[in-house]
Amino acid sequence: MSDARQPAPAPAPGPGPGPGPGSGSGSAERFDVVVVGAGFAGLYMLHRLRGLGMTVRVIERADDVGGTWYWNRYPGARCDIESIDYCYSFDDALLHEWRWSERYAAQPEILRYLEHVADRFDLRRDIAFGTSVLGAEWDEAGHVWRLRCDDGEIVTATYCVMATGCLSTVKTPDFPGLGSFQGRWFHTGQWPHEPVDFTGGKVAVIGTGSSGIQAIPLIARHAERLYVLQRTPNYSMPAHNRPLTEAELHDALRDHAERRRRCRESESGIPLPPPTDATLDVTPEQRRARYEEGWRRGGISALSAAFTDFFTDEKANRLAQDFARAKIREIVRDPEVAELLCPTHHIGTKRTCTDTGYFETYNRDGVELVDVRSDPIEEITPTGVRTRDRHIDVDVIVFAIGFDAITGALTEIDIRGTGGRALTDTWAHGPRTLLGLQTAGFPNLFMVTGPGSPSVLSNMVVSIEQHVDWIADCLAHLRERGVDRIEATPAAQERWMAHVADLAAHTLYPKANSWYVGVNIPGKPRTFMPYVAGCGQYRRECDEIVAAGYAGFTLGQDANTRQDRDTQQEGART
């Protein structure tokens, strides 16, 4: 464990039990809360819990804070939500002292922001860096979560918060022959800290999701030859990124409370007014004008914010698709290449990308689009990539092949709840949660932006702040009530999952073969994971549950369980 470890914590405030029989292993430290991950979610969770006077240990596998923004350092990595909305709102002074330089901040700037937050609130002293959690086990008798780390350390806590992120476990490249490759290769999600020099090189990029689409234009500027190996084309909207003027920043900050309120109540966590018209309720000219206006504004919701039925009506969606495909054909000069770049899936049902000069890149000399749908990759050789029909000689391969999204960072930890049951078994047919916050059978374990919450369909920072506040308020409530246990009931969880599935079934989302349904990972059960009714509606549902006394959660323990535990603890002491 790193030097960041704090001295042995003071006894837990509130009614929390003392160390249980199994927790006196000598090296075990007992905290009120252990948080896994020090990205946007983990940092704010730590700050909130400290404010409640709780003892907290954060465990982070990276050597510093940042989460997603620590790992994704590939060229062109930047946010697709406007900077002014993609930041914390919990502290006014923080909000006003930070100046975002661009409409969409690039990775280094977002990482600097999170480092600044860590410094400003003195967060690092409670974070164990460079430490991976291998297992997390609920000890019913000891009433404690016991986390096993890769350095042999055991950390115990009454509550465990998984702030592990939705896109933090990379999809490992498993192409045959990769071990024989004599050049350099990189995964966008695990990019080195030193800049990678592509100058004069022959480079293959595999993957054309958001990461590939951001990286490709920049790599193309330096490489002598760039091969883009595309299996499925994606829709991408122009980012129209630019520096933010002082006046814009000033206005945004002046109205920030109202702007954030609109984010919280919106569908996707951004402050755009909700559309009012259905696609076919306007004339073709009006429709085109509305799409053009969105395209000029740019950004992820350029087209989706134009009409009410974008995500729900096939015909409406097809009209938006046609518009996006026409734009690609306008930009890309070679008609055959343009056709290959035209996606055919329902627009928006896979995460829409935002780009700076992506389609224009295919007009450059030295850039070649390779269709690996019709000519699949067979193996990596010592000198490049072999497809069924050809060999492509390259010095560098960039894998932009994505993540085991939403559940991957949870299931890669051996999490065991009541009776030693593994989370991977409980979720064998897809994740089950109540609100995306808890899973039945795993008392006192919380997820931040877990499956069954808006998470990846929303501005993550808005959703993270809501979940962290919900968890912190919940723990404060438990303490006030003099209990130290909370668990989702199986019945409420099933109702919630049915609700999440029902909402999704009224949209086009589940039809796409996207990472939202997990099909990008072989063997992962196909389940549409996010809650689609939007941040505002979701927040109201969460608030109603709290107002009803945490309906659907069991708070505290029944007398028998507590008596059993007390008896066991008594036995262990004697």
Ligand code: NAP
């Ligand atoms: P992704 O969207 O899952 O895209 C992965 C790409 O790799 C797809 O084109 C996929 O093709 C291809 N691929 C995977 N395995 C392959 C194989 N064996 N052979 C050939 N091609 C293969 O991953 P991502 O681009 O890293 O993005 C993931 C998510 O991260 C985004 O959707 C977004 O939510 C987030 N992200 C956000 C930003 C931003 O804020 N701007 C930037 C980057 C990422 P198929 O489609 O055919 O499977």
